[in-house]
Amino acid sequence: MSRAPITAKGAARLRAELEELKSVKRPAVIQAIAEARAHGDLRENAEYHAAREQQGFIEGRIKHLEAELSHAQIIDVAQLAAGDRVVFGATVVLAECDGDGEKCYQIVGDLEADIRQGLIAISSPVARALIGKHAGDVVAIEAPGGTREYEIVSVRYEG
Known part of the structure; x- marks a missing residue:
């Protein structure tokens, strides 16, 4: 297991x-x-x-x-040294490419995910699209309303 x-x-x-x-x-x-x-x-x-x-x-x-x-x-997220690469525990600020504003998410485990607090599960489509990307990259995320594009503004690791 x-x-x-x-x-x-x-x-x-x-x-x-x-x-x-x-x-x-x-x-x-x-x-x-x-x-x-x-x-x-x-x-x-x-x-x-x-x-x-x-x-x-x-x-x-x-x-x-x-x-x-x-x-x-x-x-312990504070101990991660992934730089600007998105990995588990990263807090990611995303800007919508069509200019609708910014969103901030932290990638966490499935058990602790809570979208109202900005905590998204590692297994979610958004997190899977972000993993391995870097600040400045543009990612396409499949949503129920269609594909949306976001630019990764920043990636940080805070405990």
């Missing part, structure tokens, strides 16, 4: 989520189950069934995070 790459910052974020699930949310749902049990008949107790369902989601997320973190290859 290959080890999935993840940034050190992303691994820390996921460990914090795991810790919150274990120390805050898990005890809270156990308490909610206990309170719902105290209300009597469990067959028609919606609070009990909702709390049990929530417990299932929490336990599933805990198992998923533990498994992913145990198999992840943590990469």
